[in-house]
Amino acid sequence: MSTAAHRPAPARTPGAAAARARTVRLVSDDPALRATVGRVCAAAGAELLAEPADPSSPARAPLADTELVDVHHAVRGRVRPGTVLVGRPEDTGLWDRAAELGGCTVAVLPDAAGWLADLLCARSAGGPGPGGTGHVVGVLGAVGGAGASTLACWLADRAAQEERTAVLVDADREGCGIDVLLGLEDRDGLRWPDLQRIAGTVHAEQLWPALARTGRLRWLSWDRSRPDGAPAPYAPVLEALRRAAELVVVDLGRAGPAAADTAVLCDEVLVPAPRTVRGMLAARWAADLLAGVPARLVPAGLNVADVDDALAAATTGLPVAGSVRFCGGVPEAAETGRLLEAGRSRRLGRDVAGLLGAVGALR
Known part of the structure; x- marks a missing residue:
C-alpha cells in the first residue's frame, strides 16, 4: 500500500470518456506541479490542458476527462465531484481540505505519480468506475x-x-x-x-x-x-x-x-x-x-x-x-x-x- 491518498469519484457512464479526446485539465500556478503532471500525462497518453488559477473566473465547463486542481486553489462550489486534488508532501492541509470538499481524489506528487497515471489510463478507457470494472x-x-x-x-x-x-x-x-x-x-x-x-x-x-x-x-x-x-x-x-x-x-x-x-x-x-x-x-x-x-x-x-x-x-x-x-x-x-x-x-x-x-x- 503506497503513501499516496486519494478519494474516488462516483462511477462514470461507460464509454463516455472514450467518446472524447483523452484530456486532463490542471488548475495551478505552480510550475513544478505543472511539470510533474505533464510528465504523468505523457506517460498515460493524455493531453494536458493547464490553466492558471483565477478565482474571479466563472465555473468551468466539464471539458476534460479528468480535472486536477492544486489544493491551494480548491474552492468549495467550484470543485466538482471526481476532481483530483494535487499537492506536494509539504501541503499538510491537503487531507483536511479534501475532507471538507468531499467526493474528491487526492494525489500527493511526485509520490503518487504512478497512481495518477493508472487513474488517467483507466478513465480514458471509459471503464464503469475509477480504476476497475466492478x-x-x-x-x-x-x-x-x-x-x-x-x-x-x-x-x-x-x-x-x-x-x-x-x-x-x-x-x-x-x-x-x-x-x-x-x-x-x-x-x-x-x-x-x-x-x-x-x-x-x-x-x-x-x-x-x-x-x-x-x-x-x-x-x-x-x-x-x-x-x-x-x-x-x-x-x-x-x-x-x-x-x-x-x-x-x-x-x-x-x-x-x-x-x-x-x-x-x-x-x-x-x-x-x-x-x-x-x-x-x-x-x-x-x-x-x-x-x-x-x-x-x-x-x-x-x-x-x-x-x-x-x-x-x-x-x-x-x-x-x-x-x-x-x-x-x-x-x-x-x-x-x-x-x-x-x-x-x-x-x-x-x-x-x-x-x-x-x-x-x-x-
Whole structure:
C-alpha cells in the first residue's frame, strides 16, 4: 500500500470518456506541479490542458476527462465531484481540505505519480468506475429497522451463490459490525480498524486475500471497538474492491449526512423503506440526500398502509427496483447466525434474486 491518498469519484457512464479526446485539465500556478503532471500525462497518453488559477473566473465547463486542481486553489462550489486534488508532501492541509470538499481524489506528487497515471489510463478507457470494472451498489435504510443491513447481506450472498465474485462492505460505523449480523464475528480476517491508518492506494491483490469469508462470500466489517475519530478509508478501499470483485455491496446504514457522503462512492443505491406513511416520507428525505446518485426504492415488509409500488414511487420520487416481503422468522434467524440461510429460502430468495437482477440496470 503506497503513501499516496486519494478519494474516488462516483462511477462514470461507460464509454463516455472514450467518446472524447483523452484530456486532463490542471488548475495551478505552480510550475513544478505543472511539470510533474505533464510528465504523468505523457506517460498515460493524455493531453494536458493547464490553466492558471483565477478565482474571479466563472465555473468551468466539464471539458476534460479528468480535472486536477492544486489544493491551494480548491474552492468549495467550484470543485466538482471526481476532481483530483494535487499537492506536494509539504501541503499538510491537503487531507483536511479534501475532507471538507468531499467526493474528491487526492494525489500527493511526485509520490503518487504512478497512481495518477493508472487513474488517467483507466478513465480514458471509459471503464464503469475509477480504476476497475466492478459494480458498487449501496443499501441505505430510509429509517432505522428498514432492513438495509439484512438486504445488503442477502444481495452479496446471492451474488456469491451465483458464483460471482462478491464482497459485502460494512459502512455503518455505529452498527457494531455486520459480522455479528452474519453470526461470523469470530471469523478471521481484516476489519475496518485494521485499515484506518491507511494513507494511500489500497492494492486489490493485497486486500482481497486478507478479507474474512464464508464460502464464496467475502466481507469487510466494523468491530465492537469504540470509534477513535480517525476517518475510515472508504474511498481507496472501495476502489480496490471494485478492481477485485464483480459486485461490491455496501451497507450504508440509516439515511443521514454521513451515509450520504459514502453513497457518492457507489454506482447506485437501493433504499429499503417500510410500506408505511412514515417509511415513504423518510424515503423521500433519503432521496433528497442522494441527489446526484442513481437510487431506487425497495418497499419492504407488511403493507399496512396500502402503499402499492406506483404510490411509493410517486411519493418518494424514486423508481421501484423491487420489494422484499415480510418474514417473521428473520429476526430470530439473525440472532442465531442463520441470516444468510433465511435469505436463501424459496420465498425471500425470489425477492432477493429479483433485486440482484435489477442491480446495474441504471448503468
